[in-house]
Amino acid sequence: MSQGFRTRNLLISHPNMNKLALYVSFLHLLFAHAVAQDSPPPYIAPDYILLNCGSSAANSTSLDDRNWEGDSHSKFSPHNIQTISNSSTPTEQIPSVAQVPYMTARIFPNNFTYSFPVSSGLKFVRLYFYPAKYADVDKSKSFFSVTANDFTLLRNFSAFLTMLTLEPPAAVVVKEFIVPVLRTQYCLNITFISLDSYAFINGIEVVSIPNNLYMDNTNGTGIKFVGFDTIFYTFDGTTTLETMYRLNVGGKDVSGVEDTGMFRTWVDDSPYVLIDNFGITAYDLPNDTIQYTTETPSYTAPEIVYKTFRSMGINATANLNSNLTWNFTVDAGFNYLFRLHFCETLQEVVYLNDRVFEIFINNQTAERDADVILWSGSRGIPVYRDYIVLIPNGNRRKLDLLLALRPNVVSKPQYEDALLNGVEIFKLNRSDGSFGGLNLDGLVVPTSPEGNEKLTERKRTSLRIMAVIIVISASVIILGFISFRVSKKAKILGSRKVGDSNCLPLPSHLCRHFSFAEIEAATKNFDDGLIIGVGGFGNVYKGYVEDGSSTVAIKRLKSGSQQGAHEFTTEISTLSKLRHRHIVSLIGYCDEDREMILVYEYMNCGTLRDHLYSTDNPPLTWKRRLDICIGAALGLEYLHTGANHLIIHRDVKTTNILLNENWVAKVSDFGLCKIGPISVSITHISTAVKGSFGYLDPEYFKRQQLTEKSDVYSFGVVLCEILCARPPLVRTALKKQVNLAEWFRECYHEDKLDEIIDPCLKNGIKPECLKKFVEVTMSCLLHDRSKRPSMKDVVGGLQFALQLQGSSCDSPNFPELDD
Numbered sequence: 018m019s020q021g022f023r024t025r026n027l028l029i030s031h032p033n034m035n036k037l038a039l040y041v042s043f044l045h046l047l048f049a050h051a052v053a054q055d056s057p058p059p060y061i062a063p064d065y066i067l068l069n070c071g072s073s074a075a076n077s078t079s080l081d082d083r084n085w086e087g088d089s090h091s092k093f094s095p096h097n098i099q100t101i102s103n104s105s106t107p108t109e110q111i112p113s114v115a116q117v118p119y120m121t122a123r124i125f126p127n128n129f130t131y132s133f134p135v136s137s138g139l140k141f142v143r144l145y146f147y148p149a150k151y152a153d154v155d156k157s158k159s160f161f162s163v164t165a166n167d168f169t170l171l172r173n174f175s176a177f178l179t180m181l182t183l184e185p186p187a188a189v190v191v192k193e194f195i196v197p198v199l200r201t202q203y204c205l206n207i208t209f210i211s212l213d214s215y216a217f218i219n220g221i222e223v224v225s226i227p228n229n230l231y232m233d234n235t236n237g238t239g240i241k242f243v244g245f246d247t248i249f250y251t252f253d254g255t256t257t258l259e260t261m262y263r264l265n266v267g268g269k270d271v272s273g274v275e276d277t278g279m280f281r282t283w284v285d286d287s288p289y290v291l292i293d294n295f296g297i298t299a300y301d302l303p304n305d306t307i308q309y310t311t312e313t314p315s316y317t318a319p320e321i322v323y324k325t326f327r328s329m330g331i332n333a334t335a336n337l338n339s340n341l342t343w344n345f346t347v348d349a350g351f352n353y354l355f356r357l358h359f360c361e362t363l364q365e366v367v368y369l370n371d372r373v374f375e376i377f378i379n380n381q382t383a384e385r386d387a388d389v390i391l392w393s394g395s396r397g398i399p400v401y402r403d404y405i406v407l408i409p410n411g412n413r414r415k416l417d418l419l420l421a422l423r424p425n426v427v428s429k430p431q432y433e434d435a436l437l438n439g440v441e442i443f444k445l446n447r448s449d450g451s452f453g454g455l456n457l458d459g460l461v462v463p464t465s466p467e468g469n470e471k472l473t474e475r476k477r478t479s480l481r482i483m484a485v486i487i488v489i490s491a492s493v494i495i496l497g498f499i500s501f502r503v504s505k506k507a508k509i510l511g512s513r514k515v516g517d518s519n520c521l522p523l524p525s526h527l528c529r530h531f532s533f534a535e536i537e538a539a540t541k542n543f544d545d546g547l548i549i550g551v552g553g554f555g556n557v558y559k560g561y562v563e564d565g566s567s568t569v570a571i572k573r574l575k576s577g578s579q580q581g582a583h584e585f586t587t588e589i590s591t592l593s594k595l596r597h598r599h600i601v602s603l604i605g606y607c608d609e610d611r612e613m614i615l616v617y618e619y620m621n622c623g624t625l626r627d628h629l630y631s632t633d634n635p636p637l638t639w640k641r642r643l644d645i646c647i648g649a650a651l652g653l654e655y656l657h658t659g660a661n662h663l664i665i666h667r668d669v670k671t672t673n674i675l676l677n678e679n680w681v682a683k684v685s686d687f688g689l690c691k692i693g694p695i696s697v698s699i700t701h702i703s704t705a706v707k708g709s710f711g712y713l714d715p716e717y718f719k720r721q722q723l724t725e726k727s728d729v730y731s732f733g734v735v736l737c738e739i740l741c742a743r744p745p746l747v748r749t750a751l752k753k754q755v756n757l758a759e760w761f762r763e764c765y766h767e768d769k770l771d772e773i774i775d776p777c778l779k780n781g782i783k784p785e786c787l788k789k790f791v792e793v794t795m796s797c798l799l800h801d802r803s804k805r806p807s808m809k810d811v812v813g814g815l816q817f818a819l820q821l822q823g824s825s826c827d828s829p830n831f832p833e834l835d836d
Contacts, residue, residue, distance in 0.1 A: 059315035060278035062225040064135040068093060070218045071104040071121035079117040081274045085220065088123060093131050102129055107149035111188045118220030119147040119189060124154060125161075125216040130208040137200040138228045141279060142207070145220035146176035146190040154215060161216030164208045165196045168257045169451035173212060185288075189219075193260040195231055195443070226279050227316060231258065231354070231443070240354070240403045244381035247710060247746055247756045248718055250352070250405040258354060258443035259452050262345055264289065266358075266437045267298035268325030277316040286327065286440065291342040291419075296327040306397065307360065313399045322439040323360035323399040329424070333433040340377075340421040341435050347418050350410040350703065350721070351444050351452075355420070358439030359389045360399040366432065367396050373428040374435035377421040378406050386425055389436060399438075405445075409705030409721060448720045528593040529605030529616070535562065536607050536614050540571055549623070552672065554584065554688065559619065568619040569604055573612070584688030585613040591687045595660060599652030601675055601685040620683065622676035625649075625735075629671060630742045636777040641680060642739050643790075643819045648682030649674045650815055653732060654808040656684070657725045663693030665702070665723055669731035670712045670745070671738050691723060711745025711756055716802045726802040729811065730758075733797025737761045740790065742775035758798050765795060786822040789814065 069077050072087035079085060088094045089104060103124040110120065123129075142165055148156050156177045163171040176190050183190070198205050205223060209216040229235065232252035239249030264286040265271050273280035290296055307323045309315040329336040347353060355378055366372050369391050376384040383404050392400045408416060422435035446452055531539075539560035540547055550557035555575035562569055574585065585608075592603040607614040625645060628634050637645070656664040666673075666684065673686040689707050701722040706713065712734045714727035734745055737757050745757045764770050770791065771779070782790075793814035799805050806814070 059309075060227065062278060063138075064133075064140065064223060064225040066093070066133055066135075066221070066223040067118075068131070068221040068223075069118045069121060070123035070220055071106070072118075073104065077117045080115050081272065083274075083280075085117050087121075088131070093133050095130065095132075101125075101127060103152075105151040105154070107147060107151055109149040114147060114188050118145050122147065122151055122217045122219050124151060125209050125211055128208060128210050129216065130206050131221065133205040133207070133223050134203060135198055135205050135223065136225065137198050137202070139226050139230070139232060140196050140198055140205060141222070141224040141226055141281075142170070142194045142196050142205070143220075143222035143224075144170070144192045144194075144218060145222070146180075146192075146217070147188065147219050148176035148180050148190065151217065154217075158214050159217060160212045160214050162210040162212065163216075164206075164210065165194065165257070166198065166202055166206055167450055168194075168196060168446060170194050170196075170257070170259070172451055176217075195226070195258040195260075197232070197254055197257065199254060222280070224279055227314070230317070231356075232256065240405050241383075242405045242407060242718065243355075243378045243383045244407075245710065245713070245718070248713060248715065250719060255448075255450070257446050257450070259446075260441070261347060261353070261444050262289075262440060262442040264343075264440040265322050265325060266439050267296075267327035268321055271319055271321055275319055275321070277319055279316070283319070283322060283439065286343065289343045289345060290327070291344055296341045297330040298325065298327050308395075308398050310393075310398060313401060317399065317401065318358055318439055322358060324362060326360070326362070326436055326438045328436050329422075329434050331434075333424075336424050336433050336435075337426060340423045341437070342419055342421040343440070345418045345420065345442060346415055347408055347442075348444065349408055349414055349416050351408055351447065352719070352721075353406045353408060353418075354441075354443040354445060355383075355404045355406055356401055356439075356441040356443075357404075357420075357437060358399065358401045358441075359387075359392070359436060360438050361389045361393070361396050361436065363396075366390065368431070370428060371431045372434050372436060373425040373430040374422050375425050376402075377419070377423075378404060379408065379418050381406075386428060387422075387435075388428075388430075401439075407706060407718070407721065410703055448722065528589065528603050531562075531605050531607040531614070531616060533607055533610045533612055533614075536560070536571060536573075536612075536616075539569065543573065552686070554615075554686075560616070562616075570617045570619050572615045572617070574614070582613065585615070587690060588615060588686075588688045591664065591690055595656075595664075597652060597655045597659070598681070599648045599683050600655065601683040617685070618677075620675035620685075621678040622680060624672045625674040625676060625682065626671035626738075628676070629738055630744060636742075636775070639778050639781045639786075640819070640822060642778075643815065643822060645674070645676065645680065645682040646736060646739055647812060647815045647819065649684055649735070650732065650808055650812045652682070652684035653728055654812055656690075657693075657728070657808050663725060665691045665693050665725050666728050666731075667691055667723065668708050668712075669728050669735065670709050671735055674735070693725060709745070711758075714802065715800060724802060725808070726805045729797050729805045729808060730802070732808070732811065733794055733805075734758050736790070736794040736797065740775065740778070740794070741773045742777070743773070762795070762798060765791065783822055786818050789818040789821055793818065 067083055067085040068088050068091060069085035070088045072085070073089040074087045075090075077085045077087065089098065095101065105122050105124050106120055107122065114120075144163065148159070150156055157175075159177065160173055160175050161171070162169060162174060171192065179190050180187065196205065207221060209218065234251050239251035242248045242250060263281060263283050265283040266286045268285065270285050271283035273282050276283070307320045309317070327341065329339075329341050357376070361367075361372070367390065369388060371390060373386055373388045375382065376387050384402070387402075389400065390396065392402075406418070408418065420440065422437060424430065424433040424435060426433065444452060537543070539562050540558045543556075543558060547558045547560065548556050549559045549570065552572075555573045558571045558573065560569050560571040561567065585606075589603065589606050592600075596602075601620065602618040603615065604618060605616040607616070622628070628637050653666065653669065656666060664687075666687065667689040668686060669684070673684065675683050675685050677683065691702055691704060694702060701724045703721055704723050706718050706721060708731070712731040714730035716730075717723050717727040734757060737743070738745065741757070741761065743757055747755060747757050747760055761770075761773070764773050774782075793806075793811060796804075796806050796814075797811065
């Protein structure tokens with residue numbers, strides 16, 4: 018497990034301190050066990066296995082009074098275990114390391130599998146490693162992978178190198194996973210795969226957990242992605258979780274035997290609270306009972322987690338000017354499940370709006386109006402909230418992720434404060450079933466005992482230096498938060514400054530370079546009366562160039578835009594090379610005087626969105642809508658197959674489909690586009706998720722894997738809008754905002770499409786045409802992207818629908834489309 022999931026009695030320190038820590042820890046565990054005996058755990062695991070690897074003893078008892086079975090003659094081990102593996106004891110024994118299960122190990126020179134007959138459902142799988150020296154085996158050269166049925170839990174793993182990175186330092190490594198065992202899998206097979214070296218393990222723990230505890234889909238919608246209010250993650254049996262952090266916020270460490278029957282360890286959150294506002298810890302009255310519910314059963318978390326908490330304190334002025342913040346280090350390129358535990362236990366907080374606060378994860382809003390009393394219904398009733406957080410790949414493999422709380426001043430609560438009781442953070446596996454590998458870059462691993470001693474001393478020295486750095490960093494953090502707000506705008510714009518064209522050579526030979534004076538003249542000094550559109554990049558003006566003889570559309574980057582230099586140069590470098598009837602033409606650009614401006618051909622009829630809903634424009638006929646769909650589809654087909662390289666638009670939507678005076682549709686806005694894979698062996702691009710709410714391909718969002726089929730999904734949402742004249746996010750009869758694609762799919766399966774079709778079209782669509790159009794739309798919206806059609810197939814389907822419609826609706830006769 019990661020930094021936040023650790024055992025305090027395993028710290029490396031002075032030998033006398035180790036003995037004292039061991040003694041105190043032993044008394045603590047005995048006391049905890051007595052408490053556990055007095056209060057039986059609320060959950061009894063159907064499968065509960067403790068395997069002491071490398072041990073020939075039938076049973077051994079660990080310090081927490083749990084019985085471990087030796088693997089030498091276990092039914093879980095292969096029958097030829099003695100010939101294909103070795104048992105060993107470490108030659109290095111640190112006093113703070115427990116005898117069971119760490120003082121024996123099973124060594125595998127080749128692949129080795131333990132088979133655990135278990136019931137179906139979710140299991141905690143805990144792997145215990147003590148990377149010491151075993152006989153003549155070099156601990157620094159042990160690299161291996163571990164699989165559990167179809168999941169890769171560890172890849173290219175080194176317990177020794179992992180131990181060196183632990184903070185605080187520890188002598189052992191514990192990895193915890195949640196693994197689903199399907200009904201068709203009667204065994205949990207844990208396989209160790211040696212990578213031209215050897216694999217080893219000291220202990221394995223398998224514990225059943227309630228199926229609705231961490232991967233519950235019974236709410237019908239899934240778990241909300243932070244930053245995307247209408248996109249949700251659902252568990253489908255292909256997901257496993259790795260525990261990264263489990264914190265008892267505001268309280269002490271909670272050992273496994275103090276847990277609710279699943280032997281989870283909860284650790285003090287103090288090391289993770291940022292120093293600028295450390296928060297207030299509180300312990301409520303010991304006789305104050307926690308009232309569990311069916312929504313939050315008694316096994317969700319121990320009572321001590323809900324009885325202790327961290328808040329901001331009573332100084333309202335200070336609270337309003339700061340956040341209560343925790344910092345977690347995570348691996349880039351993964352989704353994370355955040356579970357936040359809450360319980361109001363203070364006597365004075367009993368009513369709605371007594372304490373309301375905002376929750377931010379990774380600098381994005383997770384909750385605007387967190388009111389624990391509203392969620393729970395009463396004081397003393399625990400609740401939790403789950404969120405999925407996407408951490409895209411970047412230049413670094415490790416990133417700092419912030420969890421921040423602050424009072425909600427808009428709600429005007431009785432107490433301007435925030436509250437948190439517990440945190441659990443899990444990493445979700447990638448689509449290939451793995452959690453990735455260990456970053457070994459830059460690590461020098463000595464191979465001799467002398468080198469190991471030097472490394473140990475070097476580690477101690479580095480830790481002393483780190484202690485000094487932490488002290489210095491405390492002041493830097495405070496100054497950093499001040500400078501963060503000042504520099505945030507510059508960071509949003511990227512590394513390239515506005516007006517600095519040295520970042521990327523702009524192709525003036527392919528499109529015209531306008532001076533800023535020309536742009537000012539063309540827009541009458543950016544007259545508001547000439548604004549014809551507003552987007553994420555900025556305002557779009559109607560302009561006149563060539564002494565007023567040519568009409569153009571001029572898009573100017575606005576101050577504070579979430580887009581910037583990268584989108585500007587991407588648009589120019591991509592669009593200047595594209596020439597197609599259904600792709601909007603880029604005429605030129607301006608890049609001076611700290612301005613970034615794009616000049617396009619003028620499209621008289623505006624955007625497709627302008628003619629669908631919430632508009633004074635007359636409704637489009639069905640045949641005209643079909644023609645527009647076909648034109649836009651032809652433009653996307655050209656991007657996917659007709660250009661020099663596959664181009665994925667990544668932001669297909671009705672506001673990015675423009676219409677000229679003859680109602681010819683043209684795809685526009687290429688600021689987010691990506692060049693697709695150039696090798697047939699590469700099926701996708703791993704990239705940060707960008708796009709627009711309501712149009713995002715859920716597979717792209719979930720896996721961060723971009724393909725041209727992501728454009729197909731987005732175009733499917735456009736087809737929904739064409740037929741239903743609804744925005745991509747709609748409110749249902751239940752006053753609930755939902756994704757139009759999901760609503761369309763639901764109405765289709767319930768045979769209720771006639772209820773949501775644009776009333777202007779109901780008498781103008783032939784049934785056979787409607788059937789074909791809906792068929793094309795549904796195929797675009799398939800969750801499995803491999804089953805979605807290509808844009809060429811979409812074009813063919815829409816053209817066939819147009820043939821089926823015939824001439825039943827008025828529409829100008831378009832000339833033959835010339836690519």
